[in-house]
Amino acid sequence: MADREIDNIIEEYIKDTESVYHTWFINNDERLKAFRTIKKGVNQVVTEIERRTFGNDFKGSSLEIVVTAIAEQKQIFEGAAHPFFWKPKLRIPDIYENIRNQLAFGRFLKACLLAKNEKQIFDEIIKLDQLKIKGLGPAVANIIYFLHPTMFPPFNTSIVRGFNALFSKKIKLGSWPAYLEMREYILSANQRSNLSKDLGAFTGLLFEIGSGRLVIPENVDHVLAIEDKKRLKMLKKRHDQVLHDSAEENAHSEMQYHLARLGKSLGYKVWIAQNDHKRQFNEKKLGEYSLHKLPLSEIDKRVSDTISLIDVLWLNQNDEIVSAFEVEKSTSIYSGILRLYDLSLSVDNTCRLFLVAPDQREKEIKAQLLRPSLQNEQSLKAAMAYILFSDLKCDCDAMCKFGTDIAVLNPISKTV
Incomplete structure (x- = not known):
């Protein structure tokens, strides 16, 4: 899609007062408070893993506090906690019972906390991906975003769907290489857009496209065939949410x-x-x-x-x-x-x-x-x-x- 077309879509996104740009990114003091809370929470996760006091379940853990704080960040992060739930039948994500994987996850989070540039985080992602820890995928990017919001975007199904529609790609959910490829396109497009250095603003645009609230030519068939009823339901839910927030x-x-x-x-x-x-x-x-x-x-x-x-x-x-x-x-x-x-x-x-x-x-x-x-x-x-x-x-x-x-x-x- 041409830059001019993307600029028009961004303009529509900004004008929509019920878009996540307004309800989450701009007019939400709790979003700003969350960065400090989540950073402290991640530090607590690292400390408990290093001291071998982290435990063997998600419930009641310091990680639950972190991802719950993320999931509270309005519509764009709904469901952010689900990938971290311990699923005993599948034994995923395998960071609760496998101490070796748990320590590796702790080292990864600590490295992200201390990182000063994107290359350091990029290298840590590659290391983590090479370990092939079962069930531990790019959902972790939602944590990285709150540590380095100008370097790494959040990641979920609607964001990927919106990305594929806007950039005519076929990125699949669940792979670190796919996430890193998506990130490169987002960084480039965001730099041209001048929307905000914080990648949450541009990712919010992808979320609106992927969830069907913002319709563009590339997702018309999807919206008309599958998402129309869902979109109407979501518009009402969003409207009710705005009234509830008020x-x-x-x-x-x-x-x-x-x-x-x-x-x-x-x-x-x-x-x-x-x-x-x-x-x-x-x-x-x-x-x-x-x-x-x-x-x-x-x-x-x-x-x-x-x-x-x-x-x-x-x-x-x-x-x-x-x-x-x-x-x-x-x-x-x-x-x-x-x-x-x-x-x-x-x-x-x-x-x-x-x-x-x-x-x-x-x-x-x-x-x-x-x-x-x-x-x-x-x-x-x-x-x-x-x-x-x-x-x-x-x-x-x-x-x-x-x-x-x-x-x-x-x-x-x-x-x-």
């Missing part, structure tokens, strides 16, 4: 609003996550309840930037953080715990840490807080509690009226 965002903003006005009534300075200042609740921007700048001059800028994304902070008159709140409506509870843990390691004073989540997620919160790795962190265990949406919403007015300090949260906060 409702979730409103609930998230509501909890930030309650925490902000409660903090102010108790005499604390309030900070609301930098990327949420323009969000609205009760027709007011959340930024109106927040400090304009987070006073963390003595903290490393990289760490300060991460802390500034925590949903709500309360600070005393000495600009010390006394409490931090992560509102987890539907995103990973574990990701929220990691962000709060990062904060606890970065400040000198003792601060209280709270997860704020819907009532129906209470069991999940308890399970996450009971992870052995968290139970071993005594300081974190002592500082962290959780608050349910219903309790905060119901009791906020009373706490604003009668509370004098952070202790007012004790009756509604819970620990494990």
Whole structure:
């Protein structure tokens, strides 16, 4: 296909406000947070493999945390966890019971973590492919993408189907050589398109073509013959998802609003996550309840930037953080715990840490807080509690009226 034709397709892709370009790549703060979470998770996988504590099943493993965080990244990564499920009848992927393969997988992930250029990763892929580990194929590229988003694209059935339609190829799913060939075409086309250095944007285009939402001449027969009913169903699902995301965002903003006005009534300075200042609740921007700048001059800028994304902070008159709140409506509870843990390691004073989540997620919160790795962190265990949406919403007015300090949260906060 000519460059001009591809440019027209990209323009249509960008104009579609319900395309993954808008719902996942551009207007999704959780996507940006996921990169740090996944990188830390991969590091944990490597550590456990090296210490021989990884285990012999996917369920409950550190790898499950990583690929679950990937699968949460909207439509384009749905099903990303499936290739890593342990299938006992087929004995795949063979990295759970075969210690030799497991160690090789750990070395591969570590090399990708430490890699400084694409050649180093390319060489590691070749080494991994030569081992012929049963069931361990290019699905691993989804992990590599979150470590090096400008070098290696993600990979799934819809992406391959879209690639074949756009470039008139017959790449087959499941082979590392096929993935690397596909990657070369994507890099070249993406460079010409100026869409984004992050390959997620261009891969999102391939996903839309491959899933049938974006129709081009090369996939008309496929769409008309097989995907028409599926496409209509998917359009409705996407529309419902957009409405659902909007409702979730409103609930998230509501909890930030309650925490902000409660903090102010108790005499604390309030900070609301930098990327949420323009969000609205009760027709007011959340930024109106927040400090304009987070006073963390003595903290490393990289760490300060991460802390500034925590949903709500309360600070005393000495600009010390006394409490931090992560509102987890539907995103990973574990990701929220990691962000709060990062904060606890970065400040000198003792601060209280709270997860704020819907009532129906209470069991999940308890399970996450009971992870052995968290139970071993005594300081974190002592500082962290959780608050349910219903309790905060119901009791906020009373706490604003009668509370004098952070202790007012004790009756509604819970620990494990």
